[in-house]
Amino acid sequence: MPELPDVEAVIGRIREKVVGQRITCVSVLDERLAAAEPGLGSLSGRTVVALGRRGKYILVSLDDGRTVAIHLRMTGNLIVCNRAEAVHRHTRLVIGLDDGGELRMVDQRRLGTVQIARDLKSGSIPGLIRMGPEPLTEEFTLERFRVRLGRRRGMVKSALLDQSLVAGIGNVYGDEILFQSGIRPDARVEDLGESRIETLYDKIRSLLQTACEHYADLHGRKDWFMYGRSRGYCVRCGGGLDRRKIQGRYSWFCPRCQDG
DNA sequence: ACAATATCCTGCGAGC
DNA sequence: TGCTCGCAGGATATTG
Numbered sequence: 001m002p003e004l005p006d007v008e009a010v011i012g013r014i015r016e017k018v019v020g021q022r023i024t025c026v027s028v029l030d031e032r033l034a035a036a037e038p039g040l041g042s043l044s045g046r047t048v049v050a051l052g053r054r055g056k057y058i059l060v061s062l063d064d065g066r067t068v069a070i071h072l073r074m075t076g077n078l079i080v081c082n083r084a085e086a087v088h089r090h091t092r093l094v095i096g097l098d099d100g101g102e103l104r105m106v107d108q109r110r111l112g113t114v115q116i117a118r119d120l121k122s123g124s125i126p127g128l129i130r131m132g133p134e135p136l137t138e139e140f141t142l143e144r145f146r147v148r149l150g151r152r153r154g155m156v157k158s159a160l161l162d163q164s165l166v167a168g169i170g171n172v173y174g175d176e177i178l179f180q181s182g183i184r185p186d187a188r189v190e191d192l193g194e195s196r197i198e199t200l201y202d203k204i205r206s207l208l209q210t211a212c213e214h215y216a217d218l219h220g221r222k223d224w225f226m227y228g229r230s231r232g233y234c235v236r237c238g239g240g241l242d243r244r245k246i247q248g249r250y251s252w253f254c255p256r257c258q259d260g
Numbered sequence: 261a262c263a264a265t266a267t268c269c270t271g272c273g274a275g276c
Numbered sequence: 277t278g279c280t281c282g283c284a285g286g287a288t289a290t291t292g
Contacts, residue, residue: 001285032268056286073286075270090270109269111286127287154262163287172285226285248265250283 002072004135004168005211005218007056010078014103015051017080018060021097022047030092030110039116043068043095055131055167059120067120069113070105071127076112079104130164135204136212140166145201149189156192156200157185157246166204172226173211175252177203179225184258185251186244196260225252 002010023043028034043062050061058078060068070078075090083102087094093105093114105112117124132148133140148165159165160174169177178185180203183196192200211218221227228235234254243250 003285006285071286073268074284107269108271109284111269113287152261158262161286170285174285245264247263249286 001075001077002056003170003173004053004056004208005173005215007053007058007072007168008212009215010072011051011053011058014078014080017101018048018097018103019051020048021099021101023095024098025096027094027096028092029087029094030107032110033092033112033114037114037116040093040114043116054128054134055163056170057125057128057131065119067117069115069117069120069125069128071113072107073109073111073113075109076105076107079106127163132162132164132167135166135168135208140205142198142201145204146197149192149197153188153190155185155246156183156187156189157251159189160204161247168208169204171249171251172229173207175229176225177207178251178253179258180207182258183260184255185246185253187260192260225254 023046026040026043028040034040047063048060049063052059052061056071058070058072060070062068072078080101080103083096083100087104088106090106090108091104092107092110092112095103097103105114115125120128123129133144145166149159152159157174157178160169160177161171175185177200181196181199183192183200223235225235229241229252232241233239234241234257236257237254239254239256241252242255243252
């Protein structure tokens with residue numbers, strides 16, 4: 001489920017209940033998770049000093065300088081609840097907290113990952129090494145976007161899904177951004193032209209910003225492409241949507257409203 | 261360099 | 277009822 005705004009929402013929901021807490025115990029309920037990161041038990045006794053985000057990664061900073069990088073992939077979620085509460089069927093990791101609460105990672109499809117880095121900058125988390133600029137910060141400038149986009153070819157949707165170009169965009173927000181920009185997902189990057197590149201840049205920023213700010217109301221936004229996408233029609237012209245498989249997943253678009 | 265495909269997983273609804 | 281198929285808001289490796 002999570003793209004940049006979703007990851008932000010998860011962090012916002014749990015931050016106050018986690019930061020400042022000392023970890024009392026760790027139990028890994030999924031063998032693959034345990035095998036991929038054998039050091040999870042060593043988190044016991046440490047205190048969480050901060051919660052952050054890089055791309056779609058949730059970064060948990062500890063008092064010993066280490067960072068736990070959590071990626072929720074398709075179905076992952078983080079919740080904080082009292083230890084007395086029943087453990088949901090798909091719970092893969094439980095981190096006990098000082099105050100009697102528990103941070104739980106729930107992930108139906110088990111594609112989510114948890115990795116511990118001794119030092120975030122050491123490059124021990126492969127997915128973070130070539131992570132592109134954060135779209136909602138000043139490091140993501142039009143100029144930088146233009147240059148990086150200019151160096152590549154192929155379909156625009158592929159470019160948006162590439163985390164090394166811009167961090168945090170996924171399949172759904174990618175479609176939304178392209179709809180707002182009036183650009184087809186299978187348009188070629190090399191054919192875009194200056195004005196469309198600028199539009200794309202603006203929409204990436206404005207859309208992600210709006211989605212983060214009004215995250216709770218997103219479901220009811222009937223003027224969003226996402227709303228019509230799940231129903232197969234265009235929220236602007238009312239016509240039927242087309243879809244095309246790009247990067248192994250479907251991109252939805254309106255053939256009338258997205259011409260470029 | 262890019263595109264298509266397979267892979268990692270589970271579960272849901274559609275269609276037979 | 278039960279089966280198979282396609283699909284799901286992700287990332288990566290491999291092959292053409």
